[in-house]
Amino acid sequence: MAGKGRASLFIALASILSALTAVLTYFPGLALPSPTGGYTHVGDTIIYVSALLFGPWMGLVVGLVGPVIADFLVGYPRWYVTLVAHGLQGFIAGYGAGKKFKTQLVLMVAAGLVMSFTYFVVNVYVKGLGPALVSLARDIFGQTLVSIVLASLLLKALEKAPAVKRAQELLRK
DSSP states (O other): OOHHHHHHHHHHHHHHHHHHHHHHHHOBTTBEEOTTSOEEOSTHHHHHHHHHHHOHHHHHHHHHHHHHHHHHHHTOTTHHHHHHHHHHHHHHHHTTTTSOHHHHHHHHHHHHHHHHHHHHHHHHHHHOHHHHHHHHHIIIIIIIHHHHHHHHHHHHHHHHOHHHHHHHHHHHO
16 A cells, blocks of 8 residues: 555544544543542553554554543543553553564553553642552553453454454555
8 A cells, every 4th residue: 555545544543543542531431530630441442452453653643642532521631641641551552563462461561550650640749649549559450450451352353353454454565
């Protein structure tokens, strides 16, 4: 696929996956409030899936766009932290694309810890150590762990899907 076509496919996939991330991050009933003013959600699932199916750049874009859209929708004031936290999360996880599941799992955990500790550092400054520790535990066990489990379940099925295989092939050209 020529450069323009490949770029168009990347933008189309990034848009769809970012929108899905935003919905799963924002959707009322799925997002639970946090003691530091944030919220727990399963949107990270799509960041992981995007990164592991299409690589670090897709993970980065989906991690930047989807969660920030959700932050704007819910009025979360520290959206700029979301850019760093979830952008890095997607980029790091993306290095597991095409690798064995064990490697993917390690990279998802590492990416989730980077995301969680990015928020933790800011929360210590903004809310204090106590609420920041509660939020860190929530980020690691309530958001990262749940999203890793969901992404792992989805990933195996999606890797076999003909449309995903075709998109991966076209993006590699």
